[in-house]
Amino acid sequence: MADHPSTHTPVGLSFEGKADDGAPPPVLTVKPGEALCRLDEMADPGSRAFMMRRGGEDEEIFVIRQGDEAFGYVNICPHRFVPLNWKPHIFLNHDKTRILCVVHAATFDMRDGSCLGGPCPGQGLEQVALRVENGIIYLAD
């Protein structure tokens, strides 16, 4: 049975990339089928990192919220196979219209992870299946 997201969410976190006290929020570990967080805990558009535990392995993923939808990706850039972000939970460009890899500035579509600009044309981010139910984002089974 999935944990209720309130058990994952420390009080006082805004998920704009910082907690109320200025510290970045923790990266929570989730398993397939479990809740990640509520949609309204994320900015719109906004992003947040998680650790996905699958088959005994942990893999960093991130979620993009856009309106009532959420899109998940593995945090590995297809250009050099390194994480896209330097700041915790921050995966969007300045105007929050694309996913940004800060290493060499590749940009990706928020809805399907395809490369829109930069050094990896024709490639894309590995998608992570999510579902949104009653305003809660879950990792798909």
Ligand code: FES
């Ligand atoms: S590693 Fe991401 S653009 Fe080069």
